Amino acid sequence: MVTKKEIVEKRKSLAQLASKSGTFFKGDKRVRTPRLCVVCGRPLSSLILHENKYIVIQTHTRYYLNDMFKLDVCADINSCYRTLTKKGEMENVDG
Numbered sequence: 001m002v003t004k005k006e007i008v009e010k011r012k013s014l015a016q017l018a019s020k021s022g023t024f025f026k027g028d029k030r031v032r033t034p035r036l037c038v039v040c041g042r043p044l045s046s047l048i049l050h051e052n053k054y055i056v057i058q059t060h061t062r063y064y065l066n067d068m069f070k071l072d073v074c075a076d077i078n079s080c081y082r083t084l085t086k087k088g089e090m091e092n093v094d095g
């Protein structure tokens with residue numbers, strides 16, 4: 001189980017670790033792989049079968065930790081809250 005505070009902290013530490021970041025908006029087709037939010041596990045991109053391409057289905061921030069390592073996180077923290085609540089993985093306490 002995680003708390004709201006832990007989610008906030010996790011997102012903050014990712015932002016601090018990253019050397020740069022970029023935002024990918026819903027509908028963007030510059031993605032070539034499935035992407036998941038590292039905080040809540042929500043799918044951020046989806047395969048368009050007949051085009052054999054991926055499309056962004058959830059606006060997210062991509063953090064570049066170095067040349068090799070990238071992490072994706074929902075742009076909206078409420079998306080993480082909602083997803084984790086739905087999965088029953090979030091403690092329903094404030095603070």
Ligand SMILES: [Zn+2]
Nearest residue numbers: 037040074080
């Ligand atoms: Zn998320």
